Amino acid sequence: MIVPPTSSARPGPRRRTLLASLAGAALLTGCSDGGDDGAEGGRGAPSVSQEKRLRALAARESADLLGQYDEALAALPSLAARLAPLRAEVDRHVKAFGGAPRPTRPTQPSGSTAPSTPPVGEKDVLKALAAAERTLSDRRLGALVDAPAELARLLASVAAAGAGHAYLLTEG
Known part of the structure; x- marks a missing residue:
């Protein structure tokens, strides 16, 4: 019997889903194990100001990443279908950390763009x-130690999503 072509496409999404699930589970398990040990000063929980500072930093970093997506879309509008879902998720991350939502930048570069800007290839942008995404994901994993539960x-969760984005951008 001949296997239908749809069955050959199934391992990709299942593998991605599995990788994302495993990464998220490993991260969450690591968080709960490290979060119960207490903070450095002998106190059980980080201060409210420390939490606000961590949230503000995470929101700012997500907003910066969102800006990179906007720049990529402005440079190569042909990537809109591939990048739009990832950009939308990064925008949700900004909001989840308490940051202000950002409007999408226009996809056409403004007249102030320098004509000496070299052309950018899709592979380079991706x-x-x-x-x-990888760098930010790694920084977020490092911040887990100082964060309240x-x-x-x-x-x-956002670090796992960032790792998934990095995979999709390189392998997807």
């Missing part, structure tokens, strides 16, 4: 976005 779970 590689740069994947590197930015609820924020640590959010950071872990």
Whole structure:
């Protein structure tokens, strides 16, 4: 019997879903194990101001990443179908951390763009976005140690999403 072509496409999405699920589960397990040990000063929980500072930093970093997506879309509007869902998710991350939502930048560069800007290739743009996602994901994993439990779970979830974005940008 001949296997229908749809069955050959099934391992990709299942593998991605599995990888994302495993990464998220590992991160959340790591968060709950490290979060119960207490803070450095012998106190059980980080201060409210520390949590606000961590949230503000996470929102700012997500907003910066969102700006990189906007720049990529402005440089290469042909990537809109591929980048729009990832950009929308990064925008939700900004909001989840308490940051202000950002409007989408126009896809056509303004007249102030320097004519000496070299043309950018799709692979280079995708590689740069994947590197930015990976770097931010790693920073968020490092911030888990200092975060209170609820924020640590959010950071872990967003870090896992960032790792998934990096994978999709390079492999997808």
